[in-house]
Amino acid sequence: MITNEQIIAQGLDRIRAGYVFPEKAVDVDAEIRRRLDLGAYAGLDGPGLCEAVTAHLQEVCPDKHLRLLWTDEPQSLEPADQDEGRAAFLDLLRRENQGVRRVERLDGNIGLIDVRWIATADGGAAVIGAAMHLVASSSALVLDLRSCRGGAPEGAAMWCSYFFGDDQVHLNDIYDRTSGETRQFWTLPHLPAPRYTDRPVYVLTSATTFSGGEDVAYTLQAHGRAVLVGETTRGGAHPTVRHPVTEHILVTVPTARSINAVTGTNWEGVGVVPDIPVPADEALDRALEAARGGGNID
Template sequence: MKKILTGISFFHSLVFYAQSDHNKAVLSDITEKVKSYYIDKEAYKKVDSLFHNESKKGSFNSLSKKDFAALLTQKLRININDKHFFVKYLENYSPKKAVSEKEREEENNSHNRLENFGFENVLRLEGNIGYINFKGFASPQSSEKTLAAAMNFIANTHSLIIDLRENGGGDNEMLLLFCSYFFDKKTALYTTYLRNKDETVINSTQSEVSGQKYLHKKVYILTSKKSFSAAEGFAYFLQEHKLAEVIGEKTEGAANPVDHFIIQNQYLLLVPAGQIKSFISHKNWEHTGVTPDQEVKAGDALKVAHLKILKNILKTETKTELSIPEIKNLIDKLEQ
């Protein structure tokens, strides 16, 4: 019996040391990526100290790889105070052969197409009001036609509501393309400083787009605490340029762009590797979030925006498909 227990104990020791070596390699690689890419050049010292202390306490012992990744995400976000940090275990991941840009784009398209490139639905609400429920910024190469179709659909409305309450962000170029529909000419919105390359890039809207631009009309953007990254940027820049009113909850505050890395062929790591600055304020929404023009609970934001538009229709005597009594009746229903 003693020999069996000793054998089991020896096996457990092998597993423990193998896991320990694995964890050390992962932590070392993450620290190195932070040192080379993170926007704050000194932050890697905090990361190194964090990992050393947590390893000494045994925080990473006996965790599954999935839980290990989740704990790393939590620790990095809290200790570095940056919600863009992310670590995910890639189950059954295997390094792929080098693929062309076209093949990579098609692979991304296959996934994003299943979610209609973030466009959940596009509607015309009573009172001739456009409504776009947009949940994510896929690449503009894949999303351009769907975006154009959505904007063409709402082109004849007199006001527009863009719902970003469940939008977790995404592609920076798609952010610029969507913004382009609300600017009458090419406009420089912000700069991006890329630390690893030590260069600054100017980010501008496009003068021409595939669909119809939505100019000189009322635009309302709905936000929640889930609105993140590019979704925050969209609200921030249209609000800053006085092209839209933001209604809903203050957002989380994640402005800086990220780079993606594969760690030990098993984990995806996102590291904030740049810093953006608005051309108007020379600031961004990092840590502060986007403050709505009208702060209400996320669940009430759509109703509040709809009511605001309907009341403005009465005030300005804007012609719609509804008569004045019908508009007043609709207002009464929404207020109940």
């Protein structure tokens, strides 16, 4: 039976080998091993071990994607299969209507799109386009990301593309430590629905908004294309790889980082800060108030 010491050692090996900031991985390794030597993890069961180690990892390195993760469902101990992981995510998106929960036309000719996941650009294009068709004639748009928990970077770029003109706009880059390559993300030249370029856009956020949802919110805010209303988001900007340690424990290692074309940085650890801070359950009313009052993003 694998011991807590062995679980921690394997997790730290993965972090040192893959974490996007190698120098921080050294600090993380030293601190967790110090606590291990002091007996901080002795006697903890699986979920308790994961909770304690994750808390200590994030004390040293406030990266919300850097975690020791417990899962009740047994996992394969084979190395993570990227194709299998992508297939599972695509299946989730199909079951969740490519992340689009609802589209409405509200009083005052204001469009509302509730997005729970950021779909891939290829698989989600038709549904995203259908949603944008339904709000194409609205006077203002509310994009509700309060329950959006993540998704695909290329899908985030597609969502953002609708709010810029035909000319390509450099949105952000993602640097990958494993390959040493930097991938650029630009607005798309062709979309399956009309662009929404000449009217106000309000993005709703909450403390639940994470990862891909934060990408859309941060990018539109940084480019001055939307007003953010709600709560500061969770703060997860680093694409991540999961490695099995036991059948029930995974270590999640951020291997890449986002770099916004305007700010030169991202929202990791700090979240996306709204322009109009209000409790999440008041965000829609506040955005509608601004939209109906002729509020704009200038």
